[in-house]
Amino acid sequence: MPRLWHIPATLVLTLGVWGTAHAHDDAYLDSLTAPHGGQIRMAGALHLELVLDKTAKGDQPHPVEVYVTDHAGNKHDTVGAAGTATLLSAGHKVTVPLKPAGDNKLAGQAPYTASADIKAVVTVTMPGEDAQQARYTPLAARPKQAH
Numbered sequence: 001m002p003r004l005w006h007i008p009a010t011l012v013l014t015l016g017v018w019g020t021a022h023a024h025d026d027a028y029l030d031s032l033t034a035p036h037g038g039q040i041r042m043a044g045a046l047h048l049e050l051v052l053d054k055t056a057k058g059d060q061p062h063p064v065e066v067y068v069t070d071h072a073g074n075k076h077d078t079v080g081a082a083g084t085a086t087l088l089s090a091g092h093k094v095t096v097p098l099k100p101a102g103d104n105k106l107a108g109q110a111p112y113t114a115s116a117d118i119k120a121v122v123t124v125t126m127p128g129e130d131a132q133q134a135r136y137t138p139l140a141a142r143p144k145q146a147h
Contacts, residue, residue, distance in 0.1 A: 024071065030142045036067055041134035043124060046076060050085065050122055050136050054114050061109035064096045066122055068104045075104035080127035082106075089118040098124070116140050 029040045029047075038051035049067040056062035064085045068076040083098035083106050094110045101107035106124065120136040 035073075036065070038065070038067070039136050039138040041122075041136055042071075043122075043132035043134040044130075045070065046124070046126075046132055047071060047073070048122055048124060048132075048134050050120055050134075050138050052087075052112070052114060052118070052120075052138050054139065056112055056114040058092070058111050058113040061111055062114075064098070064108050064110055064112075065101070066098055066106045066124065068106065068124065068126075076126070078104055078106050078126075081124060083122060083124040085110075085123075086121045087112045087118060088120070089113060089115055098122075114139055 024042045026041065029042065032040060034040050034049050036049055036051045038049040040047050040049045047069045049069070051065040051067070053062040064087070066083060066085065068078055068081070070076055078100040081100055085096045085098055085108065087094050087096065087110065089112065094112055096108040096110040098106035098108045112118065116139050118137075118139055120138055121133060122136065123131050123133045125131040
């Protein structure tokens with residue numbers, strides 16, 4: 001049977017890799033409904049969902065939580081993991097140590113004020129693996145996107 005058309009393997013591979021990377025960019029992740037109401041970012045082979053207290057005022061410690069899943073949304077056990085979350089807002093910077101808090105969660109507490117301009121950098125180190133890092137704008141307004 002004659003071949004009607006031929007696609008070079010490198011083109012197929014390139015399109016496949018682009019499609020996979022594109023599917024997990026920040027815009028796509030922001031279009032998802034995060035299981036715990038936070039913001040999801042990709043960090044290596046993990047998805048990290050950062051959850052901040054939306055009513056936090058800077059005068060007392062408030063929870064900082066990071067939920068760890070794989071790309072399919074399956075929980076990733078955090079036993080033996082460690083991390084930090086650095087929160088930046090209005091010239092104020094605080095770094096929060098994150099420790100395993102059951103199941104797929106890392107948690108800590110810090111004084112911060114919930115505001116749309118708050119930014120965060122989360123670093124997570126799973127046992128026996130290199131540290132992974134993700135950047136967030138967890139309380140910024142995001143346009144709704146169709147899938």
